[in-house]
Amino acid sequence: MSRSAKPGRAVRVLLGAVAALAVAASPVSAQTIIRDTEIEGILREWSDPVFEAMGLVPDDVTLLLLSDDSVNAFATRGQIIGLHTGLILETRNPNQLLGVMAHEAGHVRNRHTIRDGAQMAGRQPMIVSMALGALAMAAGATGAGAALLGSSTYFGAIGSLTYLQSQEGEADITAARGLERAGVSGRGLIEFFERLRTEDVFAGAAAHPYLRSHPLTRDRIENLRRPVSGMSHYDQVDSPERMAQHAIVVAKMRAFLGAPAVTLREYPETDTSLPARYARAIAWYKAGEMALAVAQTDALIAEQPDNPYFWELKGQILFEGGRPIDAVPAHRRSVELAPDAPLLRINLGHALIETGDPENLDLAVAELRRATRRDGDNPLAWRLLSQVYATQGKEGEARLASAEYSYAVGRRDEAMQFALRARDMLPRGSAEWLRAMDIVLAAGATAEQLQDLDRRQQADRPAALN
Numbered sequence: 370m371s372r373s374a375k376p377g378r379a380v381r382v383l384l385g386a387v388a389a390l391a392v393a394a395s396p397v398s399a400q401t402i403i404r405d406t407e408i409e410g411i412l413r414e415w416s417d418p419v420f421e422a423m424g425l426v427p428d429d430v431t432l433l434l435l436s437d438d439s440v441n442a443f444a445t446r447g448q449i450i451g452l453h454t455g456l457i458l459e460t461r462n463p464n465q466l467l468g469v470m471a472h473e474a475g476h477v478r479n480r481h482t483i484r485d486g487a488q489m490a491g492r493q494p495m496i497v498s499m500a501l502g503a504l505a506m507a508a509g510a511t512g513a514g515a516a517l518l519g520s521s522t523y524f525g526a527i528g529s530l531t532y533l534q535s536q537e538g539e540a541d542i543t544a545a546r547g548l549e550r551a552g553v554s555g556r557g558l559i560e561f562f563e564r565l566r567t568e569d570v571f572a573g574a575a576a577h578p579y580l581r582s583h584p585l586t587r588d589r590i591e592n593l594r595r596p597v598s599g600m601s602h603y604d605q606v607d608s609p610e611r612m613a614q615h616a617i618v619v620a621k622m623r624a625f626l627g628a629p630a631v632t633l634r635e636y637p638e639t640d641t642s643l644p645a646r647y648a649r650a651i652a653w654y655k656a657g658e659m660a661l662a663v664a665q666t667d668a669l670i671a672e673q674p675d676n677p678y679f680w681e682l683k684g685q686i687l688f689e690g691g692r693p694i695d696a697v698p699a700h701r702r703s704v705e706l707a708p709d710a711p712l713l714r715i716n717l718g719h720a721l722i723e724t725g726d727p728e729n730l731d732l733a734v735a736e737l738r739r740a741t742r743r744d745g746d747n748p749l750a751w752r753l754l755s756q757v758y759a760t761q762g763k764e765g766e767a768r769l770a771s772a773e774y775s776y777a778v779g780r781r782d783e784a785m786q787f788a789l790r791a792r793d794m795l796p797r798g799s800a801e802w803l804r805a806m807d808i809v810l811a812a813g814a815t816a817e818q819l820q821d822l823d824r825r826q827q828a829d830r831p832a833a834l835n
């Protein structure tokens with residue numbers, strides 16, 4: 370299993386798209402982008418070779434996981450592919466999920482820009498990304514965790530837009546060819562489409578939003594089946610390793626997003642498979658049974674001592690159980706095992722802060738800064754950095770981190786205000802001062818505001834330097 374985590378490229382790309390995109394006025398249920406190093410690593414390991422075979426640059430494609438029970442997926446500007454957790458849980462094997470991802474990548478490859486209008490341009494929805502585990506806990510919280518849970522109507526709007534039939538056919542064929550070139554069967558895509566159609570027939574009008582956004586006719590499936598069934602990799606089946614990865618993705622999502630009682634029914638004690646034991650450990654943790662959760666996670670660690678995600682879970686259980694000092698070594702181990710994963714460093718930084726030991730603050734800053742270098746849009750990392758700097762009396766740095774936080778969640782005006790204040794407090798010309806200026810500009814300062822800034826700068830600066 371790949372343990373390499375792709376750094377999140379989510380939100381900065383999104384902000385560019387958001388400026389130009391519309392948001393439907395009608396409210397939809399809250400959606401949150403969920404982040405999980407293990408799940409992202411697995412999905413990217415499967416999809417990147419297919420994206421490449423389709424002529425895309427994998428690093429330019431942003432994969433977003435949205436916590437939403439409905440079965441839907443979409444592709445939009447900025448090479449963004451969005452997958453609802455509901456769709457992932459509906460797939461039975463990696464090949465089906467990869468087929469859907471390839472289809473969405475087909476829309477990206479063919480530049481199928483869904484019509485999104487511009488009437489709402491300028492409105493800035495709050496886009497929030499959260500660790501899968503943190504989301505699970507914040508959903509029932511009222512404090513700082515809940516404050517991070519925004520409701521974004523933005524993706525609800527995109528997911529309700531409809532591609533043209535001709536675009537569907539194009540995306541299907543591009544996907545089929547890409548899968549074949551990458552040595553993957555297109556059978557899963559057909560299987561998945563057939564299941565959705567069958568369920569749709571029984572459920573009456575459009576059971577799944579996916580069928581509204583991606584019109585699916587009998588003809589379309591046949592037009593896909595003919596070429597795909599003749600391809601040389603048609604009979605290729607998923608490897609046992611990939612099936613195991615899929616089972617872990619499903620178990621982890623179900624356990625973190627579902628009610629513990631449901632998870633314990635879906636994964637009864639009689640099921641001693643690794644995904645089932647993993648799911649139960651998470652369910653006990655969510656149920657507040659910390660001792661049981663730690664014991665079951667320790668058993669997983671004993672079996673795979675070098676699995677960074679078992680250590681991550683252990684750290685999380687201890688942290689949420691009010692034992693940050695005990696959580697630190699577990700999170701530190703996860704970082705040692707997957708040093709390129711920013712989300713794991715954020716966990717460690719957070720635990721270090723919560724130990725209450727002032728000596729740990731500099732260590733926390735080091736971890737959080739390393740995380741933001743790889744994942745510059747992580748709201749939690751910036752919020753924590755702002756908090757630490759304020760505690761340390763570093764007011765300029767604290768304002769700058771607040772500006773980064775506001776920018777990362779799409780509050781541009783607020784980002785600009787924080788960045789302007791940071792700029793006045795930071796040493797002129799320092800890297801931080803320059804970064805504050807970048808944010809002011811990126812946040813879309815108006816010509817008038819920039820002129821005003823220029824005047825202030827000139828007034829501040831000795832004439833010789835002008």
Ligand SMILES: [Zn+2]
Pocket residue numbers: 472476532536537540582583
């Ligand atoms: Zn489509």
